[in-house]
Amino acid sequence: MKKKILYIDMDGVVADFDKALENYDSEINNRNHVSDHIQATIRNNKVDEICEANDDFFHNLPLVNGAVDVVSKLFEQFDVYFLSTPMWNAPHSFTGKRIWIEKHFGEVASKRLILTHRKDLNIGEFLIDDRICNGVENFSGIHIHFGSEKFPDWEATYEYLISIID
Template identity: 30%
Template sequence: MRIAIDMDEVIADPLSKFIKLYNRDCGVPLDLVLDPGNEIYHHVPEAVNMKWFDYINEKGFFRDLPVIPGAVAGIQKLQEQHDVYIVSAAMEFRNSLEDKYDWLAEHFPFISWQNIMFCGDKIIEADILIDDRIKNFKDFKGRPLLFSSPHNMLITGYERVDTWEQVLKAIL
């Protein structure tokens, strides 16, 4: 089977980095927990909301994101039986391209360049797509797996996985 896997909030964790930067610049608490259905910018005073855009467009933002727990072992496990592709909507942020490439090379060196895709719309042909954004499932003809993230917790009607353990259970 061909399995496509999103990056942000599925294998990489930008949220904790946002919170760290907001803490540094705006005094937002480091232990901030996002309410279900909320994006990070819902938790920040309006006046500093635009920081989000500054952070994410900065060179280096995506280079040192923490890896989502279980993602490395999970993808290695999937690769034993399946063709695994990383499919990230990186094209929205020009300065994320090299950072994401280098981040993957550091943490997932066993994924070859043939299996990496930076795109906008995810117009891919695959059997499974693991993603935290349902907009990416719109035209997808395979089986979508919604990877839980605070912002999507109020969404129903999709097969949901909360952790990489659950991903493996759902697929293998």
């Protein structure tokens, strides 16, 4: 039986991007004194500033709890690929993501990283992503919105995927 294709986003899904940002700016995820639009703009500018200035930022992202154990099990059930969007103005993010995947997932993840700004161009059954941008909103398969009420963590995500694998 042919395995179904499962794409897994990196930042915010297996790598804790927000926690890494807090190492550079402890208030970056807690700016509540301005409107949502202004807050998002300020945060996005600060994220760009941090990532562009730190060549090893993507090499050292902490893991999301449960990610390695669950994703390792998913490799047995699915044809798994990591599908991530690098930062265009931080070219080291391309290499950093590649190094990070190998460091945490080893040989099983060899040549299974796809870097793109258009996730909807990839064909597969499932996409686990914490955001709805970069083509996620037009992905032809099922988007599993990681971090949402229905999929708050890896345990819930795994249970869902195993329940519909047939």
